[in-house]
Amino acid sequence: MAQRVYQVWKGKNKFLLKGRLIFGPDASSLIVTLMLILIPVIIFCTFVARNLIKEFAAQTAGYAVYLVAIIFTIQVLVLLLLTSARDPGIVPRSPHPPEDVSGYDSSASVEVGGAQSLQLPRTKEVFVNGLPVRIKYCETCMIYRPPRCSHCSVCDNCVERFDHHCPWVGQCIGKRNYRCFFLFVSSSALLCVFVFSMSALYMKFLINDYGTVWEAVKVSPASMVLMGYCFVLFWFVGGLTGFHTYLITTNQTTYENFRYRAQNSINVYDRGCGNNFAEVFCRRRESSKINFHGLENEELSKPPKGSIPAMPIGNPDETRRVKVEHSLEMGNDLLNISQWHDSQEAADIRTRATGG
Template sequence: MYVVPPPQGSDPRAADVAEPRTYQKWKGSNIFLLEGRFIFGPDVRSLLLTILLIAAPVTIFCVFVARKLMDDYSHHLGISIMVIAVAFTLYILGLLMVTSGRDPGIIPRNAHPPEPEGYDGPAEVGGGQTPQLRLPRMKDVVVNGFTVKVKYCDTCMLYRPPRCSHCSICNNCVERFDHHCPWVGQCIGLRNYRYFFMFVFSTTLLCIYVFGFCWVYIMRIKNAEQITIWKAMTKTPASIVLIVYTFISVWFVGGLTVFHLYLISTNQTTYENFRYRYDQRTNPYHRGLVENFKEIFFTSIPSSKNKFRARVPREPGLQPRSVGGGFISPNMGKTVGDLEMGRKPTWREAGAGVGDFEQGLNNDGLDNKEGGFDDASPDLSQGLPVESMEGRAGIHPRRSSWGRKSGSWEISPEVLALAAGVGESNRVGSGSGSKTAGN
């Protein structure tokens, strides 16, 4: 006897397997490894170059300098030179991976825009229309007794917390955003700034260590053979290469270390410093030298707000919204779908009675490239429709301008004649069908 197989999805275990994980539906530009256990920026390939720039000179140092010094010094002292170099290099590479491969403090996106404050539902006005409620472009919050403005992020559909900014490279809002470092291929923020500074500072010490022992080896050759220092340098070309390399590198990483020591002591971020945030006003986060250092190095790092390996239920289909009611964002208003950076949303005319008219909105100008970071989209609240279009085919909505002069959508007489002809043919067809059925 034939048995009808059970429908697919009836097994709860099969349904659980079908549900994707968070990192599989991630809307940012990040790259995940080991099934979401490590999160990197889109430029993670530069991390390989950084590892090569650290490991290659240390390998040359161990082979051509430290190994020779083992013969010149006593057994334990000679071995310790190489052991310290290798151990310190592994420690630096570990800091690099922790800085690059963890969540820097990404704030999860909202599925829908937040409701305006004081919004108690649609209020009926004349003609059955609902008023448009616009979200404010900025909001004021109080931090340590000072008023700080926070911006609305159109991509993440949330008000950014203080010191948070949207990284245009990773396409995420990051808490206490410092900068996006191409050398580690990751944003530097609240959860990895400590490890980033330790990485830069430790790399500076490694450069000084290699630089110093290369000169020690040259002086050992000079004293052993009773020759000039220039002739001693020609006998160890590897030392000369390492001295030049570490001298150039220490200016880069050493200068970066000094700069971030200044930022920590004044409780600033690189993003705030480059934008001259506190040149004309008081820094509300500055609490004194000691407290500033304790905040960075001696406070617990908050847990990630994202569970990248957690299963997420499949989102149901988006329900259409009425254009004339509800509320809109300060720029575009997420009344139609999900506005993503780089996508071109469509505006569908509701209840026009003559098909579906679609018009792509130009997305030029979404990127605000001040200082190399995408901070916010332009204010588009001036070009949004105010009147309800539901059931009013004769009134055409105004087009959102996005920085251009506003216009109107006009339906040509040919389209109206075509629509009238289609409607007439439908009535004639239905009338003849009813006559045929009556006969």
């Protein structure tokens, strides 16, 4: 009987609903994240928002505070689920090393444990927007990683546009869930600001009623605890929001920023602030390259999505083209598709620059 892909997947992911939900191996950390969100909100609604209804007895503002807190919390939880339970952009593994490699001497081999093993080049050079970019061969997934792809040591998968592995959501942050991750972090920061502001407002009402801060704190210690908690937490989620806003404006990932910061090299992916924002927030989310719920045999027999007949690779001055057949290995298909896409973008940019 054929097995489902999620049942035989070699990564360290955890699956629910027969592969429809995919988590990282540290998905249990989600419990901590949920508690950090839900417990303060429950305290706020019980000891602050309910009393603000009394303070605004002649108005509906008190109920609005209650409603906004609940809506904000639901939004944060939904974004958390979409970030942590979604395929971040995992690249399919290849069942064996690529055989058709440009510039590769198939006769070269190295003896490993008494057996002959083909020695593949560690890196290849592709062009992105007319500039050379080196991509690496992944020995675990047995593919040449597409540009901006990296192998996550926690999940044991190659992930497209890999940003980082976030232990707070128990998932890699990559091409398919980065938008939801940013919205989750920024919404959490706004929730902190809202709870802090409303708690401070309630404290002001109590100070006016009882005359001193100490008396107000004795009446509502929960308000002071929430203010302190939100103040500390805002430095974390607010700082993350600011940092990732900077990354979006410059079209970088966390991985690229920390690894290549000291090199002062040109960012070949930066297309201007407006286009960079549009790329993250306006571009349609691509479908997953792997159907984890599907049957293993069906997935292996299907050709990669978006395969094309031919495309240029390597130096643009060279006239050689590599023909991509349906029988090519999965790793080479992914690489060639990525190269074709990048070369098309480069051609579009040059056409616009010349006014054509």
